[in-house]
Each structure stands twice: as structure tokens, then as C-alpha cells.
Amino acid sequence: MDQKHQIMGTSQILSKAELLNHWQGHRRLTRKVIEAFPGDQLFTFSVGGMRPFADLAKEMLAIAVPGLQGIVDRTESDYEESQPDIKTKAQLLLRWDEATPHIDALFDQIPEADFHVSFNLFGQYNFPIIQNILYFIDNEIHHRAQGYVYLRALGIQPPFFWER
């Protein structure tokens, strides 16, 4: 790649497809963490007064598709975490899998040029769209890692971090 090409900025360090693939890779790992929990402890066990892992996974679900939908439609709907219909591990995994193609489809609708447009996500997080999406991923890694500690505290081997 010649110097002029670089100066023109055509050398992307991360493409849109790569960012989506990166996120979906993390989601595949989170799914394995959900699967690793015994069905009851997924909804009840925690450390230090924190939320059980099912609640953390529900937060991820409440962010991913609704957040992307807001970005695509430019609607600033409130964040709605409660998903009382998810009561079992099977239901949680089903919802997780249902979200996967929705994320692909919604992400695809964000034009590349819009990633640096600011959007007031959930009516309260006014940042460039790239930062909002990086936050979705960071938040998932952060909460999933809490699930790793819960699993270790339960004497269960978590999935390898690099397995996506």
C-alpha cells in the first residue's frame, strides 16, 4: 500500500464486517458461559451481592437488539431491562439465538459513514455510534467475566476465553 493511499485514509484498521464478526464471536463465547451454568444457579447464584448471571445476560439482550434498532431507526426509546418471560436456561438460550440474526441484519443497516455520527442511545448516551457499539461489546465482556468468577466459585471450569 503506497503512501498516497494511506494519506487518503483508505487503509481501514477495522472494517464494519470485522467489528460485527468480533462481536458475534464474543456472543458465541457468552452463550457457552450461559450453557456452563447449572439451570438453577444461573438464576440464583452470585458473589458479593451482585446480580446472578441470568440477569447479566438479560442486560446484554436488552442492549444488543434494542440498541441497534434505536441506532437504525434513530429512535431514542428508554432502556428496558426487565424480561420477566425469561425464566429458564432454555428460554434464555432461545432468546440469545433469536437475537443473533437480528443483530446481523440491524448492524448491516448502519451505513459505514454513520459510525461517527452521534446518537443519543436510549435517550441518554449521546456518543458517536462506533462508541456506542464498542460499549455494547465491552459491557458484554465485562459482565461475562463476572460469570467466569461465579463459575469458578461454583467449582465449574469456564470455557476458554479465546474460544469464539
Next chain:
Amino acid sequence: MDQKHQIMGTSQILSKAELLNHWQGHRRLTRKVIEAFPGDQLFTFSVGGMRPFADLAKEMLAIAVPGLQGIVDRTESDYEESQPDIKTKAQLLLRWDEATPHIDALFDQIPEADFHVSFNLFGQYNFPIIQNILYFIDNEIHHRAQGYVYLRALGIQPPFFWER
């Protein structure tokens, strides 16, 4: 931004400077987590047989500058985690702060066009450089989140996740 501009690929979804800033923002948060630990428990406390947070922070230090140095020099040195000279919270924070400008300087030396060149990091992780660097950040978020659980288990309020 017009259509032709987009087709030419000049619309970056994430610039090199933004990726560095994103990482350094996470490092500022990790620094706050180190600070939040009582000096002794930083080196001794853990949950579920995991490593104390000082060891997790040492891993981050063993990855950041040595990893970038390897990328810049294209040297495939082995990964070396042990840093026996770090024995106190003050020493750990000092090393953390010393790494900060080194990360800036080394990152700056990676040409944009190289982010999709594969490099065999530490002689064993052969991936495009962008993936190696995203892994550094993901690994830091992952281990830092374990520190959040340790702090909660100690009855200490961790820093807000969104504070960078």
C-alpha cells in the same frame, strides 16, 4: 459523505487514534480498580481459586508493552509473565504509569496499513495485528471485571464501568 467516497472505502468506522484512545481509556479504568484494592488484598485476595488482582494486572503489563514491541519490531519473543519485582501497590501503579507513554509511542509506530498484516505474537498467536490488539483490550476488560467481583466480595464499591 457522498456515495463514491464510501465505495472507495475512505469512511473508516474506527481510526487508529480512536483505537488507542479506547485502550488508554480502559487502562485508566483498570488503574482505578488497582487503586481501589487495599494494598495487601491486591496481592492475596481472590475468589474460586483464581489469581489475585495484582497477578491479573501484571499479566496486562506483560502483554501491553512487550506485545506492541514485538509487533513493531516483528520479533516473536516468548511471553514472559513473571514480574517478581512488583511487590506493592505503589510499585504496580508506577509500572502501570510507566507503560502508558510507551504504549502511545509504540502504537504510533504501527502503520495503518499493517493492521491487517498477520504477526505471530509471542511466537504463538498468529493473527492480523488488529486482532492481536483487540485481544489485548478484551483480555484487560475480562480480567479487570474479575477484579470488580473481588472488590464486591470485599465489600468495596468498584469504580463506575463507564468512567474512563
